[in-house]
Amino acid sequence: MARHKVVIVGGGFGGLSAAQALGGADVEVTLIDRRNHHLFQPLLYQVATASLSTSEIAWPIRHILRKRHDVTTLLARVTGVDVAGKTVLIADGAPVPYDSLIIATGARHAYFGHDDWEQFAPGLKTLEDATTIRRKLLLAFEAAEREPDPEQRGALLTFVIIGAGPTGVELAGAIVELARETLKGEFRCADPSSARVVLIEAANKVLGNFRPELSEYSLQALRDLGVEVILGEPVEAIDADGLVYGGKRLDAECIIWAAGVQASPAAKWLDVEPDKAGRVKVAPDLSVPAHPEIFVVGDTATIAKADGKPVPGVGDAAKQGGKHAAQVIRARLRGDTTPLPFRYKHAGDLATIGKRAAVIDFGWIRLKGWLAWWVWGIAHIYFLIDTKNRLAVALSWLWIYLSGQRSARLITQGDAETRPPINDVTES
Known part of the structure; x- marks a missing residue:
């Protein structure tokens, strides 16, 4: 029997946390990122102001996951998602099939129409x-x-x-x-x-x-x-x-x-209506409505906390989201379909x-x-x-x-x- 295929798009806080949380599960993981490194964004301004060098706040994704033989890392640019065919489309490469998909592509700066x-x-x-x-x-x-x-x-x-x-x-x-x-x-x-x-x-x-x-x-x-x-x-x-x-x-x-920030084009890939910042409106368990096999986490998603305010677009929220998506996938593989809503815990x-x-x-x-x-x-x-x-x-x-x-x-x-x-x- 073929192992469950999990594709993770994005090697930032959310994607890397998801990959790590899937360790030991009966899955094959493919992590796709257009860059070969994981970046610690909170210290990015120190590179910009000559305090730190690039290698001090970024690490090759392959090196981080080198001991995870269940993980295949692809350096590629995602161009879309074939939801019906359950494949991720990449530039200059064959489509990557998935059973579960986690999109953690983050955000870029937005210029409010300028x-x-x-x-x-x-x-x-x-x-x-x-x-x-x-x-x-x-x-x-x-x-x-x-x-x-x-x-x-x-x-x-x-x-x-x-x-x-x-x-x-x-x-x-x-x-x-x-x-x-x-x-x-x-x-x-x-x-x-x-x-x-x-x-x-x-x-x-x-x-x-x-x-x-x-x-x-x-x-x-x-x-x-x-x-x-x-x-x-x-x-x-x-x-x-x-x-x-x-x-x-x-x-x-x-x-x-x-x-300001603008989400990645994930909503366009999935053909769903985004919010004003381009983020995907996800279900309580971070899955995409009508597509429970697809999860969107971090800056790419929008979801409310218990108090009704949106989960902030910070690294810790992305980490928690990636880990939660992995937990839902693991539970489903065990046959447990009990709803597992995401509960964000603000660290500060x-x-x-x-x-x-x-x-x-x-x-x-x-x-x-x-x-x-x-x-x-x-x-x-x-x-x-x-x-x-x-x-x-x-x-x-x-x-x-x-x-x-x-x-x-x-x-x-x-x-x-x-x-x-x-x-x-x-x-x-």
């Missing part, structure tokens, strides 16, 4: 995004060093982050410290400490999902660090030379988008502001300041994949904390002599 803004304001979801942003940041300082016009130099040293969620807040703090500590004394004409970091948020608070007292603390900590925080001012236009917000023009050649909200302050809300305890920063760091190190990376990240952070120096500052893409260099976001 996709043309992406060429001027890249988002941060992948390693490619992070290295592109790092290059833009570092080349901005290089361009300012050779720019004789003070006004143009000021635009080159103006860094704008759009969106004041955790990613935007963490980017803003890290860019300030990169400019004022790491690059101190390295330039002769441009003054990195004069860099202007602007954080723009359409809502009236930073870290909108946090409790008011933690949001207020974060706002003050950002301003104490030197970040210009602009609230209640939506962005109206972005071009190669800057942006317009609240009817005001700001010249800046380095703009980063951290404002965390965000850091520079290298000396953070805010943490675990529900039962709330922390802010220096102590919260240490708890934040320990928590993130704990969830890294292996001991080598935990030690490498811990040592990198300790060095940055003591010296202010960031070691991952190599400019390795494109031609640094091209003007204007920081607008070239094409991957080599």
